[in-house]
Amino acid sequence: MQLPLGTDPRSDVLRRLQTDLIAAFGRIIRPPDKRRSPEWVLVHGVIGAQTKTAASNASTDGLLEKYGSWEAVAKVPVEQLEALLQRQTFPRVAAQRLSDCLNAIIAARGRVDLRQLSNLETADAIAWLETLPGVARKNAAGVMNASTFNRKAIVIDGHHRRIMQRMGVVPATADTAKTYDTLMPILPQEWSAEDMDEHHLLLKKLGQTHCRPRRPDCAQCPARADCRTAKG
Known part of the structure; x- marks a missing residue:
């Protein structure tokens, strides 16, 4: 039987974690004017595997600036897209996934337009996004939470998952x-x-500083009071 939202004892762990991370790192809030369109966030996620955020930002903006629309990007041969995505860690994979994803949306919707998702429950919208090539849960949740949709959905990256496991x-x-x-x-x-967006950004910061994949700095970690791993 599923407990009502927020009544699980782990909810208090997450509350304390949020407070401790804000005390350690300060607020990390995405300003409203930094929320991009759902389509932009989708593209950013599709091409962004294991690539720094700034590089993916530049690549996503560069594609839209060069071609003017995502429909136009969808028509670009994969080889040309690969040449334009050299900032990405895996440019060939990113190019193929992007082409496949954009063309799948056009086949389903007639154009690269995700506005119809605003009419769906968040879970249903995420399920639809996950039918697209190259789109998994992290990207789908990002489209719903970090874009102008601004929905309640938590973005889980490798840092976030690792910390939640260790805790x-x-x-x-x-x-x-x-x-x-x-x-x-x-x-x-x-x-x-x-x-939820700030929680994701704070966990990402924690994973980059203290709770690293190797040799985590448990002694100085602001999450140590509630962490099973830190307590040994």
């Missing part, structure tokens, strides 16, 4: 989708979409 909030073997499915029902019920 014992999610199973140690949980993949991104399982981590998402575990966290969504236990997120504090009072959290807004903006709080």
Whole structure:
């Protein structure tokens, strides 16, 4: 039986974690004018595997500036897209996924337009996005949360998943989708979409500084009080 949203004891762990990370790193809030269109966020995610955010930002903006529309980008041969995506860690893979994704949307919708998702429940919108080539849970949740949709959906990257596993909030073997499915029902019920976005950004910061993949700095970690791994 699933508990009502936010009543699981782990909800208090997440509340304390948010408070501790804000105390350690300060607020990390995405200004409204930095929220991009759902289509832009989708493209950014499709091409962004294992690539720094700034590089993916530049690549996404560069494509739109060069071609003027995502429909035009969809017509560009994969080889040309690859040449334009050299900032990405895997430019060939990024180019193929982007071409396949954009053309799948055009086949389904007639153009690259995700506005219809605003009429769907968030879970249904995420499920639709995950039918697209190259789109998994992280990107689908990002489209719903970090874009102008501003929906309640938590973005799970490798840092976030690793920290939740080490803290014992999610199973140690949980993949991104399982981590998402575990966290969504236990997120504090009072959290807004903006709080969820900040939580993701704070966890990313923690993973880059203290809770690194190798040799985590547990002694100095602001999450150590609630972390199963830090307590040994």
